[in-house]
Amino acid sequence: MSSPNPQVRAARNQSTGAVARGPVVAVTGAASGVGALLTARLAASDEVKRVLAIDERRGECTAAQWHLLDVRDPAIADRLRGADVVVHLALDLDLETDATARTAYNVRGTQTVLTAAAAAGVHRVVLCTSAMVYGALPDNELPLSEDAELRATAEATGVGDLLEIERLARRAPRAHPGLNVTVVRPAVLVGGTDTALTRYFESPRLLVVAGSRPAWQFCHVEDLCTALEYAALEKVDGELAVGCDGWLEQEEVEELSGIRRMELPSAVALGAAARLHRIGLTPSPAGDLAYTMYPWVVSGSQLHDAGWRPKYTNEEVLAELLEEVAGRHTVAGRRLGRKDATAAGAAGATVALLGAAAVVRRARKARRRI
Numbered sequence: 001m002s003s004p005n006p007q008v009r010a011a012r013n014q015s016t017g018a019v020a021r022g023p024v025v026a027v028t029g030a031a032s033g034v035g036a037l038l039t040a041r042l043a044a045s046d047e048v049k050r051v052l053a054i055d056e057r058r059g060e061c062t063a064a065q066w067h068l069l070d071v072r073d074p075a076i077a078d079r080l081r082g083a084d085v086v087v088h089l090a091l092d093l094d095l096e097t098d099a100t101a102r103t104a105y106n107v108r109g110t111q112t113v114l115t116a117a118a119a120a121g122v123h124r125v126v127l128c129t130s131a132m133v134y135g136a137l138p139d140n141e142l143p144l145s146e147d148a149e150l151r152a153t154a155e156a157t158g159v160g161d162l163l164e165i166e167r168l169a170r171r172a173p174r175a176h177p178g179l180n181v182t183v184v185r186p187a188v189l190v191g192g193t194d195t196a197l198t199r200y201f202e203s204p205r206l207l208v209v210a211g212s213r214p215a216w217q218f219c220h221v222e223d224l225c226t227a228l229e230y231a232a233l234e235k236v237d238g239e240l241a242v243g244c245d246g247w248l249e250q251e252e253v254e255e256l257s258g259i260r261r262m263e264l265p266s267a268v269a270l271g272a273a274a275r276l277h278r279i280g281l282t283p284s285p286a287g288d289l290a291y292t293m294y295p296w297v298v299s300g301s302q303l304h305d306a307g308w309r310p311k312y313t314n315e316e317v318l319a320e321l322l323e324e325v326a327g328r329h330t331v332a333g334r335r336l337g338r339k340d341a342t343a344a345g346a347a348g349a350t351v352a353l354l355g356a357a358a359v360v361r362r363a364r365k366a367r368r369r370i
Helices: 006-016 033-043 099-119 159-175 221-232 250-257 266-278 286-292 301-305 314-325 349-369
Strands: 024-028 050-055 065-068 085-088 124-128 180-186 188-190 205-209 218-220 239-242 260-264
Touching (some): 033 050, 033 221, 099 159, 124 159, 124 221, 159 180, 188 314, 205 266, 205 286, 221 239, 266 286
Parallel strands (some): 050 065, 085 124
């Protein structure tokens, strides 16, 4: 078992000269976010022999062996020699990044890592995408099984990149015999994250599209790290979904959060979302709105069968998310006052407010012409 404090365990192992038996694990994107948390956790584990940390800058984990380079650099193959497993977390999912540049980085980086891993003799690569790849659709089962068809489209932020990464994952074992590829798909990720879906909760009103059936499932970053550790240690493989057990209905979210809803017809919400994104007022396309309208809850059965359990409940993660976003009122990256602010991303209540205002203005103009 790993220590509850990975950095303390790593320091103790280093000071005593303890050498763990187990795989050598390389982590890309190791300097920040989930990559930094996982690097520290693996470095502290008795089940990991050594951690190779790869990023464009050095992170805080002193127990890891650092290599500083861009994951798109073919020279990464030399840095991976001696690794048994690679966990690839160097992805750019920033809402403000230019979409073309983001796709070029994410897809090219994944292609390079898979090819370099095979060339270096690595036998397993773990990729992290999102449960968003299943798509948010009104006829989705609750919950979705991990082998459910991936029915998402490229209309939501970053989802096109994630679908391409999924395709690369499925092709890699055929292109590189002997290379095992595991894909981990978290639900709405919370814990120091900034996504279209976390920004949904930065609003004084939660946008609800009339006739929709939202179901909310969260994944704490610490639970994602333990799931990635399971995959890196070969305790589970294949295509894995990870999140809290069960889900919350929209009414439960509103009751727990204390945030009231603003309900709009689908045509108004989607139309406003598309217009605001087209003119650059919000960073999220209208496709993000589907993930607040329809369910995309996952079962996580494979991880459960392997003995993994989430530490956090949906209620606990929602409470942490609300604490993180308290006081934030963001539109297209700009902080606004409460009366003007709605949520940026997921076409949140900003769309509701401005879309509703546009409809009212059109209606008033129409009445004046009569």
